Amino acid sequence: MAKKFGSVIRHKRNRGEELGATQAIKSKIKVLEELRSLIPPLRDEEYLQLLDNVRKEGVREPILLWECGEDYVIVDGHNRYRCVEELGREEVRWHVKVGDFGNIEDVRAWMIDNQLGRRNLTDLQRAVLIEEKYDLIKQGRGGDRRTKTNGQNLPIENNERQNAYQVIAKETGRSERTVKNDIAVARGLKVLPEEEREQILKGEKKAKKGDLAKLGRGQAPATKVVKAEAKPGAKVTAGVWLIESEGRREMVRVRAGKVERWGRSGKVSLEEFSQGVSFLEKVDLRKV
Structure with a gap:
């Protein structure tokens, strides 16, 4: 009897230590915006339904975390965690699980x-994820190479890096042509203001994939261009412009006196960029 009682005490002590460790982890949870942005946004009614479910039943699936230094970064469960925060950490049942990831590239992949x-992704949401996967593969990571032991994605070989379209097409069951178009659509979405982009991804606002793909390829959507050709010395206001440089036309985005070019890293001042460049027409993104 004494032996059995002793084992019960040890079990309670171990259980207490486990709960203490879990509480310590929960107190160090962090949301990284660059990871949260990979999660397709929920429509308002979808979030309210999830919130009601969490209120009644708690969080069924553990929130998956990545141990990063002293923090525990959310990998899966951003919307569930948002519900927990809104309802109160101590008011609902929720659990966490720490995954084995080597670095942030492994997490993203x-x-x-x-x-x-x-299964419930929209075509536009899928396009955004495919474009993210394409970028990872071009960087040398991101193929579906998760090991059975730790879920980490192994580096991609050079030949696979060069054939990123083929890799994605094979893994997603789509044609290379569709993959290329998805990437153009996703890049077109990036042109739009954040609020408008989120409305489109939620399905609250319609957008033609063809027009988005043209934006992503640096082309002006047909019949969507407003404002006459900028006169020499005219002020170039913030927004998306169709420009011509060295006989080539492309789209650029102007904001805060800086110019961003699609597919090219870094920004340059408007004054420096304008040398030898003709700003032809401004694209009205509200009509895209």
Whole structure:
């Protein structure tokens, strides 16, 4: 009897230590915007339904975390965690699980593949994830190479890096042509203001994939261009412009006195960029 009682005490002590460790982890949870942005946004009614479910039943699936230094970064469960925060951490039942990820690239690759496996993605949401996966593969990571032991994505070989379209087409069951168009659509979405982009991804606002693809390829959507050709010395206001430079036309975005070019890293001042460049027409993104 004494032996059995002793084992019960040890069990309670171990259980207490486990709960203490879990509480310590929960107190160090962090949301990284660059990871949260990989999660397709919920419509208002979808979030309210999830909130009601969490209120009644708690969080069924553990929130997956990545141990990063002293923080525990959310990998899967951003919307569930948002519900927990809104309802009160101590008011609902919720659990966490720490995954084995080597670095943030491994986390991004896992998240993208996990989201692409969802059945309820819209075409535009899938396009955004495919473009993210394409960028990872071009950097040398992101193929579906998760090991059975730790879920980490291994580096991609050079030949696979060069054939990123083929890799994605094979893994997603889409044609290379469709993959290329998805990437153009996603890049077109990036042109739009954040609020408008989110409305489109939620399905609250319509947008033609063809027009988005043209934006992503640096082309002006037909019949969507407003404002006459900028006169020499005219002020170039913030927005998206169709420009001509060295006989080539492309789209650029102007904001805060800086110019951003699609597919090219870094920004340059408007004054420096304007040398030898003709700003032809401004694109009205509200009509895209």
